[in-house]
Amino acid sequence: MSFAPRSLSVVRACGSVPRRAASQRFSSSSSSSTSTSTPPPLIASLLLSRPPLLTPTPTPLEEAYHSHSQAIEHALSSPLPLDFYFKSGSLPLRRHLVADHSYSSDIYGGRLAGSAPDVGDIPPETEYQTFDRDHWMKLDEKERGERSLERFPEEEVYCLVQSTNKKWGFPQTEVGRLEGLDEAVSQKLIGLDGSLGGKGMDSWLVTRKPVGMVKDGESTTFFLRGHILAGEPSLSSSSSYSTFAWLSAAEVEDRLRNQGDEHLWTSIKGMFGQPDPEVDAE
Template identity: 25%
Template sequence: MIVLKRCLSTASNVKSSSQIPLNSIKSALLLVRQPIVTPDLTKFEEVYYNYQEELERRLMWTFPQYYYFKKGSLSERRFVKAQKGPVSKQPGVFFQKGIPDIVHNRERRSKQEIIIPKEEYDESSSMSDFNRPVVPNSRITEADKTNNVKSLERKLPRTLHLLIKDEKLGWKLPSFELSEKDKLLHRNAEAGMRNLGGESINTWTVSRKPTAVLKYLSNKLVDSKENSEGLVREFIIKSHILSGEFSPKDIEYAWLTKEEIKDKVSKEYYEATEFLFSRV
């Protein structure tokens, strides 16, 4: 019998999975509510888009009134009457911005504003009537006015993240102990979220792979390179809420933006998880 020796190998210092207790492994959930409306524009963006719109309207073709309205018809007279009309060239009058350049009842050096003749609006008429007044909803909701951090209807242009208040660790991402040895991390996080917040919540897990891992020792956050005995590893799984509501019974929670999270959690926790939170 020939005995082979491991001459060119070193002994492994890594513990096998059977030596790591289940209660030292947790799966946390980074649950995100995506923005519902477009982001708020900065002052520079407002000026830029306004300039582009004004330039586009100025260079656009003159409205072909003669094509849409028969000459001498009642509809043409109503349309012409509704228009403001440019200031025409007058003899003996000095124009500070230059002599008007008018073609087809339009000052070609500026944008053309078309006014559609209004008709009496009948509430019983079809909802497809183009004269129906359209009133957009406010971007500021009732939850914003009352500062209700438990509502998903707040901060519509921003990304919200779910945080819960732990009795020992304070405000943090919701985490759940691994219930079974062979259970996947993302499955454990999804099941824990529904046990905590109810079955009415509908989520979508972005990836099975964790986006980050946090290490705790005696209920204190430690460096990611720490490998001492008694460590509790918390693997963070990213997920999006699609519909439903997170409604736990006996726990304090909040839907917060990145700036609000910084004021809520501890300094060490924010430094370890800052890159996970969206700036939008």
Template identity: 25%
Template sequence: MNAPRISYLIPSVTKTNFIKHVNIGKIRRISSSIYSYTQPERPEPKQTETETTIIDNYRLVSGIVLTRPPQILRDPHPFEREYYLYQQKLEQIHSPPFPEDFYFKKGSIAEKRWKEKKVQDKKNALSIFSRFNDKINTDKNSDDIEERDENINDDKSFSDVEEEEIKIASRITQDDLNNNLKSLNRALQRTLYLIVKKPRNEYSWQFPQGGVNLKENLVQAAARELEEECGNKMDVWFVGRRPIGYYKYNYPRDFIARDKNIKGSMVFFMKAHVFAGQVNVDQKEIVDFAWVTKQEMMQFVPEPYYIAVKDMLSEF
């Protein structure tokens, strides 16, 4: 009985490694004999697919960290402003002169327009990265710029080629001024996170989450719970199939007294992005929602919960 087992585990045996293979065979025979004398496993009770998975008397829960990424670049740090200003000046000093005579006829409207645009672009670029806007000196070409003639606007050739002025939108939206926490059009420089409110007094605010049913993985459970609690009016994409965080907590004593088989919950957080749409709460499991930054979340969720999830959140 032993020989076929050794030949099955070890297809080829030579003189040099015979002892090694024999020792491995002994270990494997011992391990198989241990399992052969164990009692057969008892059949588990039948469960429906909608029942929640229980692991070590803890309910398995899948949470969703739904984010709206930053929509615009953040404001540069003062050190970054000065660094970019320094690089801008170096580029202007070392850049070769532009051959104006080659591209423009001297004294033409196109030449005047190009010079004005060049000076204006330089002022705009320097004003972004320096707080000394009034002290910025223009280059030598600005001294030769003449005032715009009154008849330029009457010239059809100039008006036909004149580009439309680009208007830069404000970095602060109306929803920022109104502090509308239900809008995705706010805090454009920051990452927003969806938190929902359950109809209870304590630990009411949290990420959307729910129990993992049988024959269901974490991503499927997260997507199902998000649709049940927040509706199906959002375009959501899950970043991966592995959780980005873990949180384990015990239930209150009065709850454990009613069901001694469950001590608490183990929550595995899955990360996802929202591209379009908005939350539509069911007013049953969820009664309210908010899109908040990492710092704003401290005002809603309990301190133990925030300490457990803060390392999963972005500072920007």
């Protein structure tokens, strides 16, 4: 009974020796490797975007298709049980009868739709103020221009920043030793003390894994995707960026090409949904 604790202590002591030896070997090998050669720089870049605010405006072909499908569905569907959904003689029932007859006349013609229902005088409905789909974009564009988050409400817009050398690009930061890509972006870019000023911006990373990679010499840049929910970047005086802009995919391409970054756009255009002609040819 007395030898069990002693054998346990011996096992623990023996088990701790390899751990210390492994840690010493790791520290010595890491120090020797860092002293001989420095690893190539690893950069984490953020593809920050605002999703579309409105559904896209349908094309004439889409409008014709949906109208045809709705007409077929209306012709094959069973009649609406009016007694179940409406009170007899009520105003909603009379408005429904008028609207249904008008729709049937447009689809089948006046001969098949029959005579108009006798519902008497119907008071007009409450008038609502309507706005154009780009109303808020035009309103905010006058005040903030490209920094407006309401630009292109039917498209996805992306955040580009301008560095002190007047060159546009994506927000990026260098990844430290034993630091994850998502940690570098969360702390150094969109964090409270990040380059984009996270105090006035509510955003989140879609995934911790990169969605693209660009290799320039020995430097490797990994792109992480993020969405902005509210607010805007607040660039401080100590930030390496002077201003920012919310641009569509076409504007991002034009801006990168005009400043001579055609290689960068060719490498990342797949992240914007633009296929590579060489890949399609294969």
